[in-house]
Amino acid sequence: MPLRPWICRPCLLRISRPSTRRQARFQTTASTPDSIPSALLERARNIAVEHKQLTEKLANGFDTRAAKKAGELSRIVDALREWESASESVSELTSLVHEPATDPELLELASEDLGETTKQLANASQTLVTSLVPVHPFAHLPCLVEIRPGAGGSEAAIFAGDLLRMYQAFCNRKNLPVTLLKYENINGGQEAGVPMSEAILEIESDNAYGMFRCESGVHRVQRVPATETKGRTHTSAASVHVLPSLQDHSSEMNLEDPESDYYIDPKEVRLEVMRASGAGGQHVNKTESAVRLTHTPTNTVVAMQDARSQQQNKERAWVLLRSRIAQTRREKREEEMVALRRSVVGVAKMGRGDKVRTYNWNQQRVTDHRSGTTVHGLDDVMQGGPTLEKIMEGVRGWLMEKDVAALIAEEADAKK
Amino acid sequence: MPRIPTSLLRSAGAIDALLPALLGPNRDLAAARNELRWLREHAGKVATTRSAKGATWSKGAILADLVRRRARGTPLQYLLGTEHFGDLEILVRPGVLIPRQETAASVTHLVRLMRNALQLPSELRVLDLCTGTGCIPLLFEREFRSTHHQVQLQLLGVDISVKAMKLACRNLKRMRRKEHGGVGNGVTGFLVADVLIDPFEDQNQPQPSLKFALNLVNKPFWDILISNPPYISPSGYWKTTSRSVRGYEPKLALVPPPSPEKNDTEQADAFYSRLLATARDVEAKIVLFEVADLGQALRIAKQARRFDIFDGIEIWRDQPNETDHEILDDFPVVGQGNGRSVFCWRGAGSAWLRKGLGEHDDATDAKRLFKSSYTDRSW
Numbered sequence: 170m171p172l173r174p175w176i177c178r179p180c181l182l183r184i185s186r187p188s189t190r191r192q193a194r195f196q197t198t199a200s201t202p203d204s205i206p207s208a209l210l211e212r213a214r215n216i217a218v219e220h221k222q223l224t225e226k227l228a229n230g231f232d233t234r235a236a237k238k239a240g241e242l243s244r245i246v247d248a249l250r251e252w253e254s255a256s257e258s259v260s261e262l263t264s265l266v267h268e269p270a271t272d273p274e275l276l277e278l279a280s281e282d283l284g285e286t287t288k289q290l291a292n293a294s295q296t297l298v299t300s301l302v303p304v305h306p307f308a309h310l311p312c313l314v315e316i317r318p319g320a321g322g323s324e325a326a327i328f329a330g331d332l333l334r335m336y337q338a339f340c341n342r343k344n345l346p347v348t349l350l351k352y353e354n355i356n357g358g359q360e361a362g363v364p365m366s367e368a369i370l371e372i373e374s375d376n377a378y379g380m381f382r383c384e385s386g387v388h389r390v391q392r393v394p395a396t397e398t399k400g401r402t403h404t405s406a407a408s409v410h411v412l413p414s415l416q417d418h419s420s421e422m423n424l425e426d427p428e429s430d431y432y433i434d435p436k437e438v439r440l441e442v443m444r445a446s447g448a449g450g451q452h453v454n455k456t457e458s459a460v461r462l463t464h465t466p467t468n469t470v471v472a473m474q475d476a477r478s479q480q481q482n483k484e485r486a487w488v489l490l491r492s493r494i495a496q497t498r499r500e501k502r503e504e505e506m507v508a509l510r511r512s513v514v515g516v517a518k519m520g521r522g523d524k525v526r527t528y529n530w531n532q533q534r535v536t537d538h539r540s541g542t543t544v545h546g547l548d549d550v551m552q553g554g555p556t557l558e559k560i561m562e563g564v565r566g567w568l569m570e571k572d573v574a575a576l577i578a579e580e581a582d583a584k585k
Numbered sequence: 586m587p588r589i590p591t592s593l594l595r596s597a598g599a600i601d602a603l604l605p606a607l608l609g610p611n612r613d614l615a616a617a618r619n620e621l622r623w624l625r626e627h628a629g630k631v632a633t634t635r636s637a638k639g640a641t642w643s644k645g646a647i648l649a650d651l652v653r654r655r656a657r658g659t660p661l662q663y664l665l666g667t668e669h670f671g672d673l674e675i676l677v678r679p680g681v682l683i684p685r686q687e688t689a690a691s692v693t694h695l696v697r698l699m700r701n702a703l704q705l706p707s708e709l710r711v712l713d714l715c716t717g718t719g720c721i722p723l724l725f726e727r728e729f730r731s732t733h734h735q736v737q738l739q740l741l742g743v744d745i746s747v748k749a750m751k752l753a754c755r756n757l758k759r760m761r762r763k764e765h766g767g768v769g770n771g772v773t774g775f776l777v778a779d780v781l782i783d784p785f786e787d788q789n790q791p792q793p794s795l796k797f798a799l800n801l802v803n804k805p806f807w808d809i810l811i812s813n814p815p816y817i818s819p820s821g822y823w824k825t826t827s828r829s830v831r832g833y834e835p836k837l838a839l840v841p842p843p844s845p846e847k848n849d850t851e852q853a854d855a856f857y858s859r860l861l862a863t864a865r866d867v868e869a870k871i872v873l874f875e876v877a878d879l880g881q882a883l884r885i886a887k888q889a890r891r892f893d894i895f896d897g898i899e900i901w902r903d904q905p906n907e908t909d910h911e912i913l914d915d916f917p918v919v920g921q922g923n924g925r926s927v928f929c930w931r932g933a934g935s936a937w938l939r940k941g942l943g944e945h946d947d948a949t950d951a952k953r954l955f956k957s958s959y960t961d962r963s964w
Binding site for chain 2: 356358359360436440442448449450451452453454455456457458459474475477478479480481
């Protein structure tokens, strides 16, 4: 009898199974990329026609606005051209394969080619769809990230501080220039170590708004707080608000143009500098440099007192005021648009909406409620590591899918 | 001055042990916190530079010393060594008046008014009397250059104090260094001279008279005259100035020199008749004087009208702007706050400011200047 080592039953069973389980996604919201809805295709073709007209117009005489528009559209036109060529070759190859009279050698070549071309087609249609989704008009701008504690008392404030450090670490890791524009703890001062009440980060790199805009919303935390004595888990929240930041150097945004979201009539803004009571001038040497701006129509108030120079305070206050007002204007417009679309697609408005993400310390996990992504490296997330980037990418993907769905619905609506 | 409530002191102490001391000069928690933060930043900077040189003072000790001196009333600007004036950072030292925000607001407003100037000469000459740290010419240059690139600027600051002029030169050098050598056009200089003494009297003062000094540098004519002279009356010095001003800033820059035959208000206004006469002699087209309050502003405005050389006279408040406007004793009063400056223009100045275009005529202007200087007996 051959000597055979004894193996326990569970091990034997394990051998019979494949070592890694295939991950299967049974339900998915991901759009199938290979087929393009006819509505979108039609839209792309319309755009191509428009682009042609524009180029003809440009050939006759230069016009800045037309040139800019043509530049924007050329992306879509290129994608469409690629898609058309790919789909044409696919249909040709398919007909070749199905033709009974084809030479066997040719048939082999064609069927080989078919697989590759189908892949190309899938890629091309993906590009076409994403290029059709309008880019957020402020996506290229640097951004302001405002963090404030929400419900949950001092634990929420501590968590808000954690979030601030998380974003700072993330920006440092990604080499994005970041400055702390404003920091206030609950005593109203700047000292660290006390739970914070408000922090504003400025991320001064291009495309920062496109990268961070999905972060805005309520971030929920579930953990045993440092302040808890009985070991109970609390749920608290902090709100993150991301605004596109408009500096002088982003010249494409025209500050003087009344149509622009960023336009503020200087007459509507009341500037108050904190004056010393009494004679002023040579009589006193005050050090007060606080500046307060009030936008009278919307009653938006911005106060700045951090810098010693009144001028600097004024500039910072203007940047903040512009961003806030532009954001409210944009949100208002978006709301109208969402109301239009909502009947067709349930689009969640981003911004100060519902909770967007949960940080659970007990399970060491972070879940984003919009994209449904769950990751388990909580520490890495809080240190702004690659895991955080993964979540952010997930949300961006989700947003893109939503945009595509909304676009299709809009097209279908327009056809009716 | 009311006593600081104990509750405020206690809550300040709970935030930072150094904070209660700073409540003395500040009277208000938010301002004291800001000052403490700036002092702390400064102490950190000083500690690192000193430890690089081998000194052993810790940051905490430096900060405690700074706070102690501030609590006794030393102006924060002297402790930190700089003050922000418009968007400039000006060096300040004990013995030279600290630039004030209101002055910056007036200068900025003047440049803003000249934004759409018509018929500017190819070279614009700006004279600043009693310049102190040199802040006014430096700010004027900075602001003006951002709107008018093609106009050459010639700026001169004059002060009686040698110490102030040395500091002004340092400020000028510092600004040039920060501009990375990007100085295209414009000459800025500083000169020691006495504005008050009579050029026709015997010269027995250590400083030369202004007229003599201007002739010496061969620049007798100027387009714009700005001045922030001492304007506090001897009694006002004891009543209205704050303790840290009285105790630490130079009286020379605050109160005109005493003269026994004049009463209190006349002494406060001592500089302005000389300044107006200088404006006439250098044929200034635009004149801007800082004053103490609305009362003095009206007195100086009337004095300027008696000179009969100006086409327009305005009074500006602390924050001059285009929207707030009222008429007081026939003079337009512009802006918000205390009365702060008197602003006059004549001849070509009207076109630069776009006020009353095309009315001026060189011949009548010259006649007017001559008549005024002939009838004036103030020297």
